[in-house]
Amino acid sequence: MKIENLTIKKARELLDKKEISTKELIEYYLKNIEAKNKDLNAYLEVYEDVLGQAEEAQKIIDSGNAKDLTGIPLAIKDNILIKGRKASAASKILENYTATYDATVIEKLKKEGVVFLGRTNMDEFAMGGSTENSSFGVTKNPHDTARVAGGSSGGSAVAVAADMALGALGSDTGGSVREPASFCGVIGFKPTYGVVSRYGLMAMGSSLDCIGPIAKTVGDTEIIFDNIKGKDKMDSTSITPPTPLTLRGEPNKKIGVPYHILDQGGISPEVKKNFEESIKKMQDLGYEIQDIKLENIDKSLAVYYIIMPAEVSSNMARFDGVKYGLREEGANLLEVYKNTRGLGFGKEVRRRIILGTYVLSSGYYDAYYAKAMSAREVLRDEFKKAFEQVDAILTPTTPAPAWKIGEKSNPLEAYLADIFTVTANIVGVPAISLPSGFTPNNLPLGVQLMAPHMREDILFKIGKSFLKENS
Amino acid sequence: MISKEEIKRLADLARIEVGESEQEELAQEIDAILDYVKLIQQFHPDEALPKADNDSAPPLNDKRGLGGDMNVWREDENPTESGTYSKDLIAEFPNSENNYLKVKKIL
Numbered sequence: 001m002k003i004e005n006l007t008i009k010k011a012r013e014l015l016d017k018k019e020i021s022t023k024e025l026i027e028y029y030l031k032n033i034e035a036k037n038k039d040l041n042a043y044l045e046v047y048e049d050v051l052g053q054a055e056e057a058q059k060i061i062d063s064g065n066a067k068d069l070t071g072i073p074l075a076i077k078d079n080i081l082i083k084g085r086k087a088s089a090a091s092k093i094l095e096n097y098t099a100t101y102d103a104t105v106i107e108k109l110k111k112e113g114v115v116f117l118g119r120t121n122m123d124e125f126a127m128g129g130s131t132e133n134s135s136f137g138v139t140k141n142p143h144d145t146a147r148v149a150g151g152s153s154g155g156s157a158v159a160v161a162a163d164m165a166l167g168a169l170g171s172d173t174g175g176s177v178r179e180p181a182s183f184c185g186v187i188g189f190k191p192t193y194g195v196v197s198r199y200g201l202m203a204m205g206s207s208l209d210c211i212g213p214i215a216k217t218v219g220d221t222e223i224i225f226d227n228i229k230g231k232d233k234m235d236s237t238s239i240t241p242p243t244p245l246t247l248r249g250e251p252n253k254k255i256g257v258p259y260h261i262l263d264q265g266g267i268s269p270e271v272k273k274n275f276e277e278s279i280k281k282m283q284d285l286g287y288e289i290q291d292i293k294l295e296n297i298d299k300s301l302a303v304y305y306i307i308m309p310a311e312v313s314s315n316m317a318r319f320d321g322v323k324y325g326l327r328e329e330g331a332n333l334l335e336v337y338k339n340t341r342g343l344g345f346g347k348e349v350r351r352r353i354i355l356g357t358y359v360l361s362s363g364y365y366d367a368y369y370a371k372a373m374s375a376r377e378v379l380r381d382e383f384k385k386a387f388e389q390v391d392a393i394l395t396p397t398t399p400a401p402a403w404k405i406g407e408k409s410n411p412l413e414a415y416l417a418d419i420f421t422v423t424a425n426i427v428g429v430p431a432i433s434l435p436s437g438f439t440p441n442n443l444p445l446g447v448q449l450m451a452p453h454m455r456e457d458i459l460f461k462i463g464k465s466f467l468k469e470n471s
Numbered sequence: 472m473i474s475k476e477e478i479k480r481l482a483d484l485a486r487i488e489v490g491e492s493e494q495e496e497l498a499q500e501i502d503a504i505l506d507y508v509k510l511i512q513q514f515h516p517d518e519a520l521p522k523a524d525n526d527s528a529p530p531l532n533d534k535r536g537l538g539g540d541m542n543v544w545r546e547d548e549n550p551t552e553s554g555t556y557s558k559d560l561i562a563e564f565p566n567s568e569n570n571y572l573k574v575k576k577i578l
Contacts, residue, residue: 083559100559236543302508313485320486322574327565333575334486342488350487355501357481358473371511378514412503 003028008072008166008220015061015071022054022061022071026115029073033117033164040140042149042158044078045086046118053115060113068223070113075159075168078119079126079202080211082106089202090134091124093319093326093344103200104235105169105211105228112227117165120155124346125316126171126204128152129179129417130403133348138405141183143443147402150180153214157184160214167215167224173205174304175397175421177212178433182397182446185435187463188214189221192453193428194239196225197232205311206237208304208425218434218463225456242454252458255282255449256292256390264298266416268400270439275396278436278447278466282394285465292386292393297423299375304422305415306359306372313356316341316349351411380427387452392462395420397433397446424450432459434466473502 003025006014014020030050037043047053050073057071076082079089081099083106088094102110109116123133131139131154139154141147142162149158153170157180160168170177172190181188190212201211213224231240257279262272279289321327321340328343330336345353359368386393398417408414424431430453433446447466451458463469475494478501482489489497557570566573 098563100556100563233545296514299511299514302511305504305508306511317486321565323560323572324563324565330575333577336575337486338483338488341486345487350482350489350493351497351500353485353487354478354481354489354497355504357485358501358505361481361484367512368508371514375511375514410503411500412507415504415507 006166007217008069008215008223009217011072011166012066012068016066022058022115023051025071026050026054026073026117029117029164029166032162036142036162036164039145040142040149040158040162041137042120042139042155042162042164043075043118044088044090044121044136044155047085047116050115050117057113057115067112067227069109069227071115073115073117073166074109074224075117075120075156075165076106077153077156077168077170078122079171079204080106080169081200081202082116082119085119087119087202088136089125090122090136091344091346091349092135093340094324095135095326097325099200101200103211104197104232106200108228108230117159120153120159120168122155122170123152123176124349125202125312126152126173126176126209127312127348127352129175129414130405130408131155131180132405133346135346140405141402141443143185144402144441147404147443148183150183150402152176152180153188154180156214157181157186157188160184160186160216167213167220169224169228170212170214171201171204172210172212172425173208174308174418174425177210177214178397178421178431178446178448179417181214182433182435182448183402183444185438185444185446186214186216187218187221187435188212188433189225189459190424190431191225191229191456192239192241192430193425194237195229195241195430195454195456197230197235197238199232199234203315205308205425206315207311208308210425217469218432218460218467219469221432222460241456252391252461253287254290254390254392255287255462256290256386256393258294258297258393258395259291260293261297261395261420264419266399266419267396271396271398271400271445274437274439274445275447279394281436281466282462287462289394290390292390294379294382294386296375296378296382300379300423300426301415301419303372303375303379303426304418305355306368307376307426309352309356310360310369311356312349313353313360316345316353319344348411376426379423383423383427383429383450384452391451391455392458393450395448395450397421397448401439401443401445420448424448429453430456430459432463434463436466473498473505
C-alpha cells in the first residue's frame with residue numbers, strides 16, 4: 001500500500017481499516033527523515049524508540065480502542081517537555097537537559113497513543129521569525145533551500161511541509177506557528193490564549209505564549225487542537241474551552257478586512273496581489289467582505305516589542321546555572337551566573353533580555369511598559385468592537401514571503417515581519433494561517449484569519465471552505 | 472542614544488557577561504529598536520480606555536483576564552509526597568554530592 005499525501009484523517013481511516021500498520025506508517029516517515037533531514041535540519045533529534053512506540057499504538061488499534069490520534073506520527077517543538085527526553089529550546093544553555101516531567105499537552109497526546117517522532121529545531125527560546133537564531137543551525141525551507149523556514153517553529157513547519165511528520169506542535173508568542181506555516185505552505189493554528197495549557201511549555205512571554213498545531217489540512221489542525229485543549233489545574237491562566245452546545249450557531253458569513261494596514265510600507269507586491277485574490281476567493285465562497293478600521297493596530301508591533309522582551313527578561317532569569325542546564329565556571333557565584341548566561345544564551349536571547357531589562361527599569365517603566373499595557377487594553381477593546389460587526393478578520397499572514405538565509409542584517413528588519421501576527425497574541429484571540437498561493441518563483445504565501453475569543457470554530461469553518469476541504 | 476555603559480549596567484542587572492565590542496553592537500541595535508517602539512509614547516490612553524460600569528470604581532485598565540478578576544489559587548493542602556520527584560531533579564543538578572546540590576560559596 002503506497003503511503004503518500006496522507007492526512008491525519010486519512011491515516012486514521014487506513015489504520016483502523018487495517019490497510020496499513022503503524023509500523024509501515026512510521027517507517028515511511030523515518031525514511032523521509034533519513035533522506036531529507038540532513039539537509040533541511042528540521043529535527044534536532046529523532047527518537048530511537050519510535051518503532052517501539054508504533055508497536056504500542058498498534059496494540060491499541062488491534063484491541064479496538066483506537067482514538068483520534070492513535071499511531072499518528074507527530075513532531076514536537078524543542079521547547080515542549082516530554083519526560084525523560086532532551087529538551088533544549090535550541091539553546092546551548094539547555095543542550096543536555098532532560099525533561100523531568102511531561103507537558104500537559106504531551107500527557108494528553110500520550111493518552112491518545114500518538115507516536116512522537118522527535119524534537120524539532122526552533123529559534124532559541126522561541127525568539128525569532130526564521131529559525132536562524134537556533135544554536136544548532138538554521139532550518140531550510142523545503143520550497144527553496146536557500147531560504148528560511150520561518151520561525152520560531154521552523155522545524156515543526158518543515159517537518160510537516162516536507163512530509164517528515166503528519167502533524168506537529170509549535171508555540172506561538174507573536175506568530176511563531178502561523179508565520180513558518182505560511183512560509184512553508186502548510187496550516188498553522190493559534191488557539192485562544194488559555195485554551196491550551198502552557199504547563200510544560202518553556203515560557204517566553206507568559207501573557208502571550210500559546211501552543212498550536214501545524215498540519216497539512218485545517219481538519220487535521222482541528223483534530224490535534226481538540227485533543228490538546230482543556231482547562232488545566234497546572235496552568236492558572238488556562239480556561240475551559242467552549243463545548244459545541246455553548247457556541248452560537250449563526251452563519252458566520254462576514255469577514256472584516258482592515259484595508260488601511262495595507263497602506264503601510266514594507267508589504268511586497270506579491271503579497272498584496274495574493275491578498276486581493278484571496279479576498280475575491282472568499283467573496284466567491286459567499287462571504288461578505290467589510291472594510292473595518294482598527295484604529296490602533298499600527299501600534300501593535302511596538303506594544304509587542306515592549307511587553308514581550310519585558311516578560312522574556314523575567315522568564316529567562318531561571319537559567320542561572322544552578323539547578324539544571326549549563327553551568328560555566330567562575331570564581332564566585334556572580335561570575336558563574338554571568339558566564340553561564342553570557343555563554344549559554346545566543347545573541348538574540350541576550351539582546352531581548354537586555355531590552356526587557358531596560359523597559360522595566362526605573363525611569364523607563366512608565367514610558368514604555370506601562371504605556372504598552374494600556375495600549376494592549378485598548379487594542380482588546382477595538383477587536384471586541386470590530387467583532388460586533390464581523391465574524392472574522394482577514395489579513396495577510398506576513399508582509400513578504402520567506403527571505404534568503406542571512407538576508408536580514410539587523411534585528412529590527414526581522415521584527416517587522418511580525419506585523420500582522422502579533423496582534424492576535426496581544427489581544428488573546430485565536431488565529432489561523434491558511435496557504436493562499438505562491439509567488440511567481442514558487443514561494444508559499446499565506447493569509448491569516450482571526451476570530452473572537454473562544455471562536456476557534458469560526459476559523460475551522462471558514463478555513464475548510466477556503467481550502468475546499470470536505471468535512 | 473543609549474550608551475555602552477548603560478548596556479553594561481543592564482547586562483550586569485540581568486547577570487549576563489557582555490564583552491566590549493558586543494556592548495557597542497547592542498547599544499546601536501537597542502537604540503534602533505527603542506527608536507521604533509517609542510511611538511507608543513504618542514499613545515494617550517485616557518480618552519481611549521473603556522469606562523467602568525460603576526462610576527466610583529477605578530478604570531478598567533488592568534483587566535487581563537477574559538472575564539475580569541477571578542481567584543485561581545487553590546487551597547494549601549494535599550502536598551506532593553516528599554521525594555516523589557527528587558531522583559529526576561537531582562539527576563539534572565550540574566554538580567551534586569550525596570543528593571545535595573553543590574553551589575559556590577555565598578557567605
